[in-house]
Amino acid sequence: MCDWRIWVRHYIPIVPIFRVAAMRAIPAIMAIRSSWWGCCTWKRFGAGGTMRDIIFVSLEDWDEVWRRNQFLCAGLLERFPGMQILFVGKSRDFSHALRKLNFGSFKRKPFVRMEDHPGLSVLNPLKLFPNSLPSGRRWNQNSLVRQVRCAASELSIRDPILWINDHAAGHLAGQLGERAVVYDITDDWTQMPSIGVRERAQIVMEDRKLCQSADLVVVCSKALEASRTPRSRRLERVPNGVNASHYRSCVLENPMDAPAQTRTVHGESVLGYLGTLHRDRLDLELVAAMARRCPRWRVVLCGPDYLRTEDKALFAGLSNIEVRAAVPYKEVPSVLAGFDVCIVPHHCNGFTESLNPIKLWEYLACGKPIASTPVAGFLDYPHLVYLGNGVDGFVDACFKALTEGADLMGRRVREAEAHSWEARVDQLTEIFRQQGWLGRCSYRGGHLERPLNVDNITAQSVLGEVCHG
Numbered sequence: 001m002c003d004w005r006i007w008v009r010h011y012i013p014i015v016p017i018f019r020v021a022a023m024r025a026i027p028a029i030m031a032i033r034s035s036w037w038g039c040c041t042w043k044r045f046g047a048g049g050t051m052r053d054i055i056f057v058s059l060e061d062w063d064e065v066w067r068r069n070q071f072l073c074a075g076l077l078e079r080f081p082g083m084q085i086l087f088v089g090k091s092r093d094f095s096h097a098l099r100k101l102n103f104g105s106f107k108r109k110p111f112v113r114m115e116d117h118p119g120l121s122v123l124n125p126l127k128l129f130p131n132s133l134p135s136g137r138r139w140n141q142n143s144l145v146r147q148v149r150c151a152a153s154e155l156s157i158r159d160p161i162l163w164i165n166d167h168a169a170g171h172l173a174g175q176l177g178e179r180a181v182v183y184d185i186t187d188d189w190t191q192m193p194s195i196g197v198r199e200r201a202q203i204v205m206e207d208r209k210l211c212q213s214a215d216l217v218v219v220c221s222k223a224l225e226a227s228r229t230p231r232s233r234r235l236e237r238v239p240n241g242v243n244a245s246h247y248r249s250c251v252l253e254n255p256m257d258a259p260a261q262t263r264t265v266h267g268e269s270v271l272g273y274l275g276t277l278h279r280d281r282l283d284l285e286l287v288a289a290m291a292r293r294c295p296r297w298r299v300v301l302c303g304p305d306y307l308r309t310e311d312k313a314l315f316a317g318l319s320n321i322e323v324r325a326a327v328p329y330k331e332v333p334s335v336l337a338g339f340d341v342c343i344v345p346h347h348c349n350g351f352t353e354s355l356n357p358i359k360l361w362e363y364l365a366c367g368k369p370i371a372s373t374p375v376a377g378f379l380d381y382p383h384l385v386y387l388g389n390g391v392d393g394f395v396d397a398c399f400k401a402l403t404e405g406a407d408l409m410g411r412r413v414r415e416a417e418a419h420s421w422e423a424r425v426d427q428l429t430e431i432f433r434q435q436g437w438l439g440r441c442s443y444r445g446g447h448l449e450r451p452l453n454v455d456n457i458t459a460q461s462v463l464g465e466v467c468h469g
Contacts (some may be wrong), residue, residue, distance in 0.1 A: 051080035051429075052437055053160040055152060055176060057169040059186075061089040062114070062122045064328035065304060068186055068220070068240055068358065069165060075425035077119045084119050084155055088148060088169075091127035091140075111151055123151045131168075141171045148176060161437060164214070167206045173213060180437055183214035185224050188354030193347075194280050216435060218428075220356040221376055227354075236431050241421040242361035244413065250337045250366035268298045268320075269402055271371070272339035274327065275359045278306040281352060283373065284314050286345045289391045290398070291318045297398070299343075302327050302335060336366045341401040344372035345394060352376065365416035367409035369401035384412050 054076070058069045073085050092105045105124070114120040125147040129136030152160070162178035164170065167189060173181045189195075190204050208231060211217055217232040219225050225237045271290075275281070282301075291299050302324040315321045327335050336342065342363040346352045352375045360377040363370045370385045372378040373394060378385045386404075388397030432438040 051076065051083040051432070052179060053084045053086070053155075053157045054163050055086045055088065055148065055157065055160050055172075055178070056163045057088045057148075057166050057172060059090075059166045061124070062087050062120075064330075065326045066329035070329075071241070071243075071421045072425065072428070073120065074117060075421050076428075077117055079425055079429065081119065084121070084157055086148070086151055086155060086157060086160075087120060087122045088151075089122055089124050091125050091144070093127045095128065095130045095136075111154075121151065121155055123147065144169070145172060145175045148172065152176060161432075164210060167203060167210060170206050170210045170213070173210075180215040180435065181210075181213065182216045182218060183210040184218045185228065186220050186356075188224060188227065188351060191350035191354060192280050193349060193351060216431065218431075221354055223350075223354045223376060234435075236427075238424055238427055238431075239356045239419070240358045240361060241419045241424045242358070242365045242416050243421055244365040244417045247333045247336065247362065247365040247367075247416075249333045250368065268296055269340045270298050270300060270338060271341045271343045271398060272300040272302065272336070273343050273345065274332065274336065274362065275303045275344075275357065276306065277301055277303045277323065279308070279311050281346055281355075283345050283347045284311055286373070286391060286394060287321065288314045288318060290345070290395055291315075291321045293391070293395060294398075295320055298322065300324060300339070332362065333366065336362065336368060339368055341369045341371055341398055342366070343398065344370070344375065344378055346373050346375045348373055348375055348389070361416050361419055364412040367413045369404050369408070370412075371397040371401040381415070384408060384415060 054073075056069065056073060060067055060069060062070060069087075073087060077083065077085060090105075092110065094106075097103045097105065108124065110124050110126065112122050114122060125144050127140050128143065129139055131137045131140060152158075159177060159179045161180050161182060162173060162176055163182045163184060164172065165184045165186065167185075185207075190200060190207060192200075195203070211228055211231045212233075214232070215234070217228055217235040218238050219228055219235065220237070220239050222237070225235065229235050273282075284307075287299060287301070291297065297320060299321045301322065304326045305323065307323070312323065315323075342359075344357070344359065344363075355376055357375075357377050360381075364381075364384065370378070371394065372385050372387055374387045374389055378387065386397035386400045388394040429438060
């Protein structure tokens with residue numbers, strides 16, 4: 001009879017070897033399955049004009065504050081009712097929650113099928129360790145792969161398009177049996193002023209790898225198009241848009257119908273900003289100087305609040321500045337209706353130059369006067385936007401906006417109507433058709449147009465470039 005202790009001593013050490021071999025074999029197995037599925041199941045994506053399922057890895061959550069990702073996903077689901085989208089939102093970060101003693105993100109369900117959007121499921125994966133630890137980063141990456149695979153299996157998603165909006169999620173490519181990889185860049189995070197050198201090097205490395213390896217790179221702005229085209233195999237610019245009909249209620253016959261927090265009070269003029277509240281975007285010194293110079297103006301800042309305590313200290317003693325919470329999409333028109341002027345007091349830097357602000361199209365759709373610093377997007381419409389740089393220039397632009405006639409309102413609305421989200425979905429659908437991802441599916445072996453070596457791109461190799469400009 002065999003002693004069980006001998007069996008344990010001789011065979012248990014072999015288990016890790018098989019585990020490592022199996023993990024190395026998984027990408028090859030998934031690639032073979034992807035090619036087989038692409039050849040053999042074309043009817044699923046065929047002549048009826050259907051669309052492949054999508055695994056969409058987002059930088060933001062699916063919540064009431066709608067951004068580009070929600071508009072595009074909702075538009076595709078409406079266009080192709082038979083498809084499924086697995087939307088991977090922000091991770092539920094255990095280490096961060098432990099440091100802050102705030103476990104609010106763990107109260108929501110990690111995986112939800114959205115009843116109001118048939119075909120949409122949302123996953124908020126668990127993240128255990130800080131990414132600042134190399135071993136923790138590897139654990140988190142492997143855990144994310146497993147969680148996304150599990151959710152995709154639950155939805156019977158096979159051979160999807162992997163759509164990556166989060167530059168840190170490039171390690172998912174090749175791990176999910178995807179037909180193709182789309183890298184969607186909405187902001188140039190490599191240009192953020194507030195990040196450190198090492199973090200910038202990490203972002204540059206991740207961004208470069210994805211640009212070189214993705215089947216398609218999608219950008220929203222001209223600056224991103226110029227900077228990413230040289231390193232991408234195929235790049236398309238798909239700007240942001242607007243559902244202009246959503247904003248028809250902005251022109252109120254009775255101004256008292258506007259929300260109380262944005263309504264003109266005691267002869268004050270309300271200058272409002274709608275967007276992310278972050279020092280890298282907002283010129284807080286400019287906002288404070290404007291409020292100090294024009295005390296009869298009430299400045300209302302609405303949006304997801306990432307301002308630090310020291311940032312808000314700049315507004316100390318300025319009772320005419322109000323910082324408000326993020327506005328759900330369905331309430332945006334009523335909030336904009338309470339503004340006398342829609343303002344954009346943004347910094348003029350490399351980061352803001354990379355943007356194509358959704359607020360541009362929302363402001364135009366509501367027809368209200370617009371005053372902005374000379375930043376990307378708004379610079380393209382000097383006939384519809386009052387531009388001014390510095391405190392004197394921006395205050396002057398606001399005065400002009402407050403005193404304009406009513407003739408520009410209709411022109412702004414018509415311009416917004418020409419940039420609908422429906423048109424953006426049309427553009428993406430045509431791009432997917434050209435790529436062979438729409439309609440009959442045909443596998444294209446060896447689809448890389450030129451040999452690429454992204455494995456030798458490391459944070460250390462990029463660090464020198466970042467340090468030296």
